[in-house]
Amino acid sequence: MDWNLVTPELIVAGTGLAVLVLDLFLSEERRRSAAYLSLAGLLAALVASVRLLAAGLPDGSGAAAAGPGAGLWGGMLVADPFALLVKLLFLGIGLAVIMLSVDFVESRRIAAGEYNALVLFSVLGMMIMAGSRDLIVIYLGLETTAIASYVLAGLLRGDARSGEAALKYFLTGALASAVILFGMSLVFGGTGSTSLTALLAPGFLGLSGAAPVSGPLALAGLVLLVAGFGFKIAAVPFHFWAPDAYEGAPTPVTAFFSVGPKAAAFAVVLRVFAPVLLLGQAGGPPAVLPVLFAGLAVVTMTVGNLVALTQKNIKRMLAYSSIAHAGYMMVGLAVATPQGTAAVIYYLLAYAVTNLGVFAVVIWLNNRGTGDEISDYTGLAGRAPLAAAAMLVCLLSLIGIPPMVGFFGKFYLFMAAVEAGMAWLAVVMVVNSAVSVGYYYGIVRNMYLQDEPAGEAVRATPMVGTALGLTVAAVLALGFLSEPLSHLARLAGGGL
C-alpha cells in the first residue's frame, strides 16, 4: 500500500484539524491566522498533487505509480491523472474561496476557525470523491462534502435567510443522498460488488445473455444515480433548491457552492458513467443513459438560461447561470465519446475559474457595502474601473467569447457533439449561449453604459484583490494555453 498517493488528502485533513485546534488558542484580533494556516495547507497539498501528477504522466518515470490499476485499499481509492487533475481544481477552488472570505468572515463575525476548517473538510470530501472507484468511498466523500456544506450555508447565525438557505440545502441534499444510496444498493444487488469496475463486465449491462435479471437491476440503479446526482449538480428538474440556497448563503460560500460541490459531483458522474457510456458505444448499449443525459442537458440549459433572464438579484441570477452551465456540461456526457468526456473535464476547469472571478467581484463590492441587486452595479465602471473590467472579462468568458477560456470550453463540447453525429444538440447549445448574452449583457450595460452620479471609489482589500487578479489571469492564460490543457483533459478522460 502506497500512502504516498494520498498525501494531498492527508495534508488537507491534517490542516483542517490543526485549524480547529489553533482556533482555541487564538485571541480575537489574531483570528486571521486560521485563514493563513488553511492557505498554507492547501498550497502544500497543491504542490503534492502536482508532483504526483507529474510523476504519473506517461513521459515521467513513475508511469506505473498512477496507472489505472494502482491505488489504495484494493483499488477503492486511485490517484490516476483524472483524479489528480480534478484535485488540483478543487484545491485551487479552496484557495480562492478562503482568500475571498477572509474579510467577509471578519466583518460578519463568523467564527474563523470553524469556517476555515469546514471549507477544508468540504474540499477533502471533494478530493475523496475525485479519487474513488468504489461506491462506499464515493458515498463517504459525498457526505463529507455535503455535511460541511450544510453548516457553511447556515453560518450567518443572525440572518434568517442564511438559516433558510441551510434548511433547504440540507433537506434536498439529504433526500438526494437517499436516492443516490438506493441507486447504489440496486447497483450492488445487480453486480454483487461495490466496485465500479464490476459494471464493465462484458455484456453485463447489454441486457442480454449472461445477466437477465442483474443487468436491468444495475441499470435501474444507474438511472437513480443520475437522478440523485442531478440534485447535487442542480440539473433541471432537480434544481429548485439551488437559487434559494445560493441567495441566502454567505456570498463566499455561494461562490464555493457554485463551483466546488458541483464540480465534485460532476467528477463522480464522469467516474461512474463515462466508462459505462463508452461501453455502450462498443455494442450492446444501455441506450437509455445517453438519451437521459441528452434530455437533461437540453432541459437544464434552456430552463436555466430563460429563468436567468428574469432575475433581479445577482446571486440568484448566477445560480440560474450555473444551472445552465451544468446543462452545457451534460452535452459532453450525452455524446458518449472520449472527446465528450475530455470536453466535460475542460469545461469544468474553465467554468470554475471564470465563475470564481465573477464572485470575486461580487464579494469585493459586497464587502464595501454594495448590494446584491443587479441595479446596484449601475455606473460601476466609474466607481471601480478595475472591478468592472474584471467582471467584463469573466462575463465574456461565461458567454463564450474568444480568447477567454470559456470559449474553448464551449468549442470542445460543440465539436464533440458534431463529431458524434448529434449536431442538433450542438445547435441547442449555441442557441442557448445566444440567449445567455441577454442577462450577462444586462450587467455590462449597467456597469458601463448607464450614468450614475459618481459615488465614492470602491477599493479592494489585498486578499480579495489577489484572488481576483489570479482568477482573471487564469481566465486569460488558460484560454491561450487551451491546447496543452485539452491534451491533459483527454489524457485524464482516457484513464477513466
Add this chain to the structure above:
Amino acid sequence: MIDLHHAIVLGVLLFAVGLYGALRTTNAVRILMCIELMLNAVNLNFVSFARLAAVSGTAQAAVPGQVFAIFVMTVAAAEVAVGLAIILQIVRQRGVVHIDRINLLKG
C-alpha cells in the same frame, strides 16, 4: 415461506413510502423522519443483497454490502445531528418548522 425476495420488495416499498412522505409533508422534522425511513430501506436492501450474494457465491461476497449498511447508519447519524441543529436554529428565529412558511427566499 418468507425468503430474500420478500425482504427486497419490502425495501422498495419502504423507500417509496419514505419518498412519498418526504415530498408531501411540510413539517421539516417529519421530512427528516421520512428521509430516515428511506435510508433504512437502503440498509435493508444492502443486507438482503449481501445475503443473496453469499447464498449464490462465497460468504466473503456478503462483506461489502454489510459494511456499506454500517457506513450508512454512521453517516446518517452525523447528517441528522447537523440537520436538527439547522432546524433548531430556524425554530429559534421564527418559531415555525413548516417549510411552506419558511419563504423569505423566492423569485
